[in-house]
Amino acid sequence: MKSNAELQKDVQDAIKWEPMLNAAEIGVTVKDGVVTLTGVVDTYIKKTEAEDAAKNVAGVKAVVEKIEVKHNTQLGKKDDNEIAAEILNAFRWNWQIPNDKVRVKVEKGWVTLEGNLDWGYQRDAAKNAVKNLLGVVGVINDIKIKPTSEEVIEKAAIESALKRNWSIYDNDITVKVSGHKATLTGTVDSWYQKQEAGRIAYNAPGVWSVDNELTVDYDYALMDS
Structure with missing residues (x-):
C-alpha cells in the first residue's frame, strides 16, 4: 500500500533515473494514483520519456501530462x-x-x-x-x-500471448473478440501492465483495433505518511 507522498517520490525517482531527463524541469503531483506531470522541456522525446517513466511505476493508475515543449533557439x-x-x-x-x-x-x-x-x-x-x-x-x-489479409482473430492466441508475458501473466484479464476488434477487461496492478496487454493484443493477426477497458487496481493509504 502506498500513500500519495510515497507514490510521488517513486515517480520522481523514476524520472531522475532517466539519463535524458532533468528532474528539476518536471513537477510531479499525485492524488489517489493519478499522477500529474508539469513543466517545460526542450524536446518532444523528453516529454514522452517522462510520461513513460511515470506510467511504469507500480501504483500509477493514470497520468495527466501537462508538460510543454519549448525548443532551444540556439x-x-x-x-x-x-x-x-x-x-x-x-x-x-x-x-x-x-x-x-x-x-x-x-x-x-x-x-x-x-x-x-x-x-x-x-x-x-x-x-x-x-x-x-x-x-x-x-x-x-x-x-x-487494416491488414490486406482478412485473417480471423484467434481469441486463444491472444490469451496465450498474455500468459507468456512475465509482467501480466498472473493478472485477471478477459479477452473478447468481435469482427476485427479485441476487447480487454479485468484488472491489472499498474498502468504499464495495461499498456503492455493492449500492445500484445494489437499485435495479434486480424486485430484492427483494441478496446482496452482494463482497470488499474492498487491499494493506497488513506492518509499520507
Whole structure:
C-alpha cells in the first residue's frame, strides 16, 4: 500500500533515473494514483520519456501530462516543411514502416500521421521515428490498422500471448473478440501492465483495433505518511 507522498517520490525517482531527463524541469503531483506531470522541456522525446517513466511505476493508475515543449533557439528553429522532410527521410530508413503508406501533416510543430497499415508494430514504429526529431512539439497518431489479409482473430492466441508475458501473466484479464476488434477487461496492478496487454493484443493477426477497458487496481493509504 502506498500513500500519495510515497507514490510521488517513486515517480520522481523514476524520472531522475532517466539519463535524458532533468528532474528539476518536471513537477510531479499525485492524488489517489493519478499522477500529474508539469513543466517545460526542450524536446518532444523528453516529454514522452517522462510520461513513460511515470506510467511504469507500480501504483500509477493514470497520468495527466501537462508538460510543454519549448525548443532551444540556439539549436536553430525548424519550419514545418523541414520537419516534414526529416520525417519522410526517417521513414525511408526504417524497415518497419512500409513505403508511401503513411501520410504526414505538420502544423506549428504538431505532427499528424494518417494512413492504413497491416500491423500494430508498424504504427508504433512510425510514431517512434517522429518523436526523436528536433522541432516536433507533439504527435497525433491517426494511423489505422487494416491488414490486406482478412485473417480471423484467434481469441486463444491472444490469451496465450498474455500468459507468456512475465509482467501480466498472473493478472485477471478477459479477452473478447468481435469482427476485427479485441476487447480487454479485468484488472491489472499498474498502468504499464495495461499498456503492455493492449500492445500484445494489437499485435495479434486480424486485430484492427483494441478496446482496452482494463482497470488499474492498487491499494493506497488513506492518509499520507
